[in-house]
Amino acid sequence: MDQTALLTALRAEIGDKDKPYRYDDAALLGFIRGAVYDYSQYRPLRRRGTLNFQPGQQEYTLPADLQTWVTGLEKYEVLDNIVYLDRPPAASYSVAYTYLGNHDIVSMPEALSLVLDFCMWKLLSDAVREGSEISELKLGKGLDIKFDNFDQIKELADKRYKSYLAAVTKPVGGVT
Numbered sequence: 001m002d003q004t005a006l007l008t009a010l011r012a013e014i015g016d017k018d019k020p021y022r023y024d025d026a027a028l029l030g031f032i033r034g035a036v037y038d039y040s041q042y043r044p045l046r047r048r049g050t051l052n053f054q055p056g057q058q059e060y061t062l063p064a065d066l067q068t069w070v071t072g073l074e075k076y077e078v079l080d081n082i083v084y085l086d087r088p089p090a091a092s093y094s095v096a097y098t099y100l101g102n103h104d105i106v107s108m109p110e111a112l113s114l115v116l117d118f119c120m121w122k123l124l125s126d127a128v129r130e131g132s133e134i135s136e137l138k139l140g141k142g143l144d145i146k147f148d149n150f151d152q153i154k155e156l157a158d159k160r161y162k163s164y165l166a167a168v169t170k171p172v173g174g175v176t
Contacts, residue, residue, distance in 0.1 A: 006032060006105065006115065013116050014123060028119075035118035036103055040067070042168040044100035045107060051083060051095045058085045065101035072097025110167065117164035124157035 007028055016022045044067050051060050051073075062069070062081040069078060072095060077084045105111055128150050 003029070003105075006112070009112060010116060010119055013120060023123075031119040031122055032105070032115055034122065035115045036105055036108065038118060039108055039114060039168055040102035043103070045103055046070070047099055047101045049097050049099060051097065053085070053089045053093050053095065055090060055092065056088050058088050059083070060085075062099070063101060067100045067102065070098040070100060114164060114167055117160045117167070121157050121161040121164060124153050124160065128154050128157065 007025060010028055010032070011017050011021070014023070045065075047063075047065075049063055051062075053060065060083040062078070062083065064081070066081050073083060076095075077086075105115070108114060
């Protein structure tokens with residue numbers, strides 16, 4: 001799903017379809033990135049990479065989406081996403097490795113429903129938490145947030161979070 005379609009779907013879900021928007025694109029993209037990052041913590045991608053060691057170089061940066069390496073780098077010092085060598089290699093060589101990496105919106109199964117559940121949970125939770133600053137807010141599907149209905153909004157936020165959590169924590173694959 002492309003970014004424009006995702007923003008349109010999220011705006012429709014929260015009822016923020018008319019300009020001037022309550023949330024600008026950057027704010028909504030922040031919520032979406034949060035959803036993708038959170039999903040990646042539950043279901044990281046297993047990926048393969050190759051490091052090409054060169055004479056004269058002692059530090060090598062691993063991919064930006066790396067959470068942790070799994071195999072292939074046991075002989076090396078790895079801190080954060082950098083591989084450090086004690087001394088530069090005398091000749092060029094390559095090392096294959098496997099790592100757990102973050103998703104992007106394209107690699108997430110059921111991306112739309114997961115992102116919408118996560119974003120709605122965050123938006124509703126934030127609205128309840130920041131309630132003292134809100135006099136009244138319309139937030140999608142006929143839902144008005146006022147000082148007297150925070151319990152209803154919290155229940156809806158909890159429901160969206162439980163839906164998201166159920167999807168990301170359900171077992172995947174066969175039974176062993």
